Amino acid sequence: MPEGYETVVGLEVHCELATATKLFCGCPNVFGAEPNTNICPVCLGLPGSLPVLNRRAVELAMRIGTALGCEIRPSVFHRKNYFYPDMPKDYQISQYDEPVNVNGRLELPDGSVVGIERAHIEEDTGKTTHVGATGRIHGASHSLVDYNRAGVPLVETVSAPDIRSAEQARAYVIELRGVLVATGASDGRMEEGSLRVDANISVRPTGSDILGTRCEVKNLNSLRSLVRAIEYEARRQVELLEAGGAVTQETRHWDEDAGVTHPLRSKEEAYDYRYFQEPDLVPLVPDAALLEAATAGEALLPSDRRRRIAEVFAAHGAEASAEQVLTVIELDLDQLVLDAVEVGADARLALARAANEAAARPDDARRLDPRAFADLVKMEHDGKLSATQSKTVLGALLEEGGDPADIAARLGYEALDTAELEAAVDRVIAESPDEWTRYVGGDAKVTGYFVGKVMQATKGRADGKVVSSVLAARRDEAAGR
Amino acid sequence: MSLLDAGAAAVAKAVRAGDVTAVEVIEEALARLDATEGDLHCFQTVLGDKARREAARVDEAVGEGRDPGPLAGVPIALKDNLCTHGIETTCSSRILEGWRPPYDATVVERLRGAGAVAVGKTNLDEFAMGSSTENSAFGPTHNPWDLSRVPGGSSGGSAAAVAAGVVPLAFGSDTGGSIRQPASLCGVVGIKPTYGVVSRYGLIAFASSLDQIGPFAPTVADAALALEVIGGGDPRDSTCLARPAPRLIEVLGRGVEGLRVGVLEDFVDDVSASCRRAANDAADALAAAGAKVDAVSVPEARLGLPAYYVIAPAEASSNLARYDGVRYGLRVEGPDVEAMNARTRAAGFGREVRRRIMIGTYALSAGYYDAYYGQAQRVRTLVTRAFDAAYERFDVLLSPTTPSEAFELGAKTANPIEMYLSDLCTVSSNLTGQPAISVPYALGDEGLPVGVQVMAPALGEALMVQVAAVLEQAAPAEARGPVPVGGRARGEAADGA
Ligand SMILES: [Zn+2]
Numbered sequence: 003m004p005e006g007y008e009t010v011v012g013l014e015v016h017c018e019l020a021t022a023t024k025l026f027c028g029c030p031n032v033f034g035a036e037p038n039t040n041i042c043p044v045c046l047g048l049p050g051s052l053p054v055l056n057r058r059a060v061e062l063a064m065r066i067g068t069a070l071g072c073e074i075r076p077s078v079f080h081r082k083n084y085f086y087p088d089m090p091k092d093y094q095i096s097q098y099d100e101p102v103n104v105n106g107r108l109e110l111p112d113g114s115v116v117g118i119e120r121a122h123i124e125e126d127t128g129k130t131t132h133v134g135a136t137g138r139i140h141g142a143s144h145s146l147v148d149y150n151r152a153g154v155p156l157v158e159t160v161s162a163p164d165i166r167s168a169e170q171a172r173a174y175v176i177e178l179r180g181v182l183v184a185t186g187a188s189d190g191r192m193e194e195g196s197l198r199v200d201a202n203i204s205v206r207p208t209g210s211d212i213l214g215t216r217c218e219v220k221n222l223n224s225l226r227s228l229v230r231a232i233e234y235e236a237r238r239q240v241e242l243l244e245a246g247g248a249v250t251q252e253t254r255h256w257d258e259d260a261g262v263t264h265p266l267r268s269k270e271e272a273y274d275y276r277y278f279q280e281p282d283l284v285p286l287v288p289d290a291a292l293l294e295a296a297t298a299g300e301a302l303l304p305s306d307r308r309r310r311i312a313e314v315f316a317a318h319g320a321e322a323s324a325e326q327v328l329t330v331i332e333l334d335l336d337q338l339v340l341d342a343v344e345v346g347a348d349a350r351l352a353l354a355r356a357a358n359e360a361a362a363r364p365d366d367a368r369r370l371d372p373r374a375f376a377d378l379v380k381m382e383h384d385g386k387l388s389a390t391q392s393k394t395v396l397g398a399l400l401e402e403g404g405d406p407a408d409i410a411a412r413l414g415y416e417a418l419d420t421a422e423l424e425a426a427v428d429r430v431i432a433e434s435p436d437e438w439t440r441y442v443g444g445d446a447k448v449t450g451y452f453v454g455k456v457m458q459a460t461k462g463r464a465d466g467k468v469v470s471s472v473l474a475a476r477r478d479e480a481a482g483r
Numbered sequence: 484m485s486l487l488d489a490g491a492a493a494v495a496k497a498v499r500a501g502d503v504t505a506v507e508v509i510e511e512a513l514a515r516l517d518a519t520e521g522d523l524h525c526f527q528t529v530l531g532d533k534a535r536r537e538a539a540r541v542d543e544a545v546g547e548g549r550d551p552g553p554l555a556g557v558p559i560a561l562k563d564n565l566c567t568h569g570i571e572t573t574c575s576s577r578i579l580e581g582w583r584p585p586y587d588a589t590v591v592e593r594l595r596g597a598g599a600v601a602v603g604k605t606n607l608d609e610f611a612m613g614s615s616t617e618n619s620a621f622g623p624t625h626n627p628w629d630l631s632r633v634p635g636g637s638s639g640g641s642a643a644a645v646a647a648g649v650v651p652l653a654f655g656s657d658t659g660g661s662i663r664q665p666a667s668l669c670g671v672v673g674i675k676p677t678y679g680v681v682s683r684y685g686l687i688a689f690a691s692s693l694d695q696i697g698p699f700a701p702t703v704a705d706a707a708l709a710l711e712v713i714g715g716g717d718p719r720d721s722t723c724l725a726r727p728a729p730r731l732i733e734v735l736g737r738g739v740e741g742l743r744v745g746v747l748e749d750f751v752d753d754v755s756a757s758c759r760r761a762a763n764d765a766a767d768a769l770a771a772a773g774a775k776v777d778a779v780s781v782p783e784a785r786l787g788l789p790a791y792y793v794i795a796p797a798e799a800s801s802n803l804a805r806y807d808g809v810r811y812g813l814r815v816e817g818p819d820v821e822a823m824n825a826r827t828r829a830a831g832f833g834r835e836v837r838r839r840i841m842i843g844t845y846a847l848s849a850g851y852y853d854a855y856y857g858q859a860q861r862v863r864t865l866v867t868r869a870f871d872a873a874y875e876r877f878d879v880l881l882s883p884t885t886p887s888e889a890f891e892l893g894a895k896t897a898n899p900i901e902m903y904l905s906d907l908c909t910v911s912s913n914l915t916g917q918p919a920i921s922v923p924y925a926l927g928d929e930g931l932p933v934g935v936q937v938m939a940p941a942l943g944e945a946l947m948v949q950v951a952a953v954l955e956q957a958a959p960a961e962a963r964g965p966v967p968v969g970g971r972a973r974g975e976a977a978d979g980a
Contacts, residue, residue: 092804276847
């Protein structure tokens, strides 16, 4: 961000609810079916059809509201009117000025708090594919519409403009996704479109408390797009202002390939949605049973999980890397770490192995036997395996399961004793006099060279850190310190 | 006298007893349809062979000792805005021409389940927008009493089919008077039930918060029977009340002794002398039968019409958005999807429908919403409160149904406002959601039937029907259908007796 300016971001996150059926009909709510196979008169908006609200969708929406600390209120549905081919009724049933969840908050891992203005229920649209060379509407010969997604329940969570950077926006979406998954409301899969993000972005002079003119940026299909788009858009707006121009309030499209945003056609901007209360539905007044279901069996939220890890680490006098904690929670490996610690694994090392090596294969890692994982961590911690060996054994463990001790034996791993290691280091030093001179002279860049050579010589049985410390000791001797 | 003229209950009784076959009854109805259709144009679609097959199934059931239901073998007509599985359903609009719904409306299911047999889909003002059936894209329907007159609307085809004796029972929808006004103009009984008593599932929406389906019949008893069949909760319509259909047949003979009847005096200056006279005579008849009759003013009733003509078009503008050429019905191609939408809608909708879409779109627009739609909703609340207050003093209210007798075809087509005034006495019940019935009560100065309207509080169908049955007894037989096409010669008695 250029000096003197601050970015202000509010996010709208659309989340497809993991219900068995659609919001207003009995069609299956599934991803990836043959086009136009999960449809009926209601979700096709055929003349004479009427919507009937899915109770489970309401329950999930209220669970989200509960998890975000929202006030859950009686609500009504409105029609948002605009013509679009993938919208069967040419209006979307949504909640407007009386949404089910209002005034919540989401605390991020760094302790910052983002306000939640609302989290309301609405129906999804179908999907249009433009057939032609570019896949864009211009130049397409015709378009195909798949209505399988039409009428799928969504909850749109609207944050306050409390976000101040692209990184914070990223952290917010990850945290919110964790909440949505924890409540059972969503599978959280951004790549399948079950989580979609729009960003309202503005800039203002640092220290100002007046909001600048915002642009809404759409088509943010990944966290990477989100971060890049916010950074780009903030820079664009600052450059505009610096050049004496003004930001126009408009909707802009993120072009992932070009790395730029550009305005959507003005025609699409001109919509007047003519909201009015949906006369085909009655106001939604949650009964006691629904309220009970929405608050019962409180979900284990990401913040709860962070707290849990912090407590366990504190009890073991260990310090947890915040980044590794976020990774294991995001990948659902925090329980593995806690279980391993429970049976005696070193907390810091268990976390590191889970957040790095296990995290590279999260599906296998989630199936890992915590006791086997704990045994592996203990072997490494006790020096029975070098770090490199430990990682190799973990890889095999993820691949095929089993007992880490057996795997280590099979691989011929046994810890190097110090004398053997020192001999190897000395041999390598003798073979590379020039590099050694540079190293002794303070050129840290050749450290890697020596560690690599020693690893080679010991066939990976050495521990990199131990090698480094032996090298440092030899250097100090050579330098006469 | 033909069995068909004896009414729906009599037909069903004879069919259930095996005294006559449903096939015979349906053949007679189809023959009458055939004989009158050239003059009247009641029907958009005639279901000859399908009706014969269904009738045969009814007879089969009787033959096997199964009860086909309370409307066994009764020929019925369905307004062409009620979805019928596999049968073209047009709303009398070019935009839906050829569209065959993949499902039946709930009322259609229930009627079939009760043994009724649909012989056709009836003509209406396009998308039920109108008061004369002249807005049909497929030509107007004529009033059987006088072929130069309109049957009223929008359910004109259904009203005229009953008035001409083609069917003893027909169904329509009432959004601002579309059952009661044509019932009055055609000399038959028409009921607009309490909002939520009859499922709207499968009724092609005009204005969702106002639309209700109801029956036409020559008699109060048959209309009541029909409402018992089609009424009752439906999980497919969230606005349908989760309660059984009202019990009406059992109250028919109860009389009006001690009932408090309010005679609404607010329309006195807006209606013709014959309509005024009919309502006053009806009041006298109720008093003579033991009711406590008093004049009452509900001034807010006059506010109903302008509020209605904002709310109904507003909802219609949204309900009719889906006719965009993308999925079904008419499509007129264009260079892009927006042009295709616009051309399809310009070609597919008639003038009145386009007018109301524009009015409704305007009324909901940013900057105008509060002045129009918001204000109309506030008026709606006022009207409802005013009627609720009146029902604290009265069990039912009585008024003219229409401002005039049936008017000449073409008389009001040039002036939409004048046409809209046809709904003056009926729209309030739609705004309040309360039930109302029109009962033929007199022949007017122009020799045409004039109805009176009995209104009741929400879910007051039984009281309303109870009063209507007494009025029916007091009314001259010459005031009600069926009539021969072109009307009865002066002095000819009703019911061919
Ligand atoms: Zn569906």
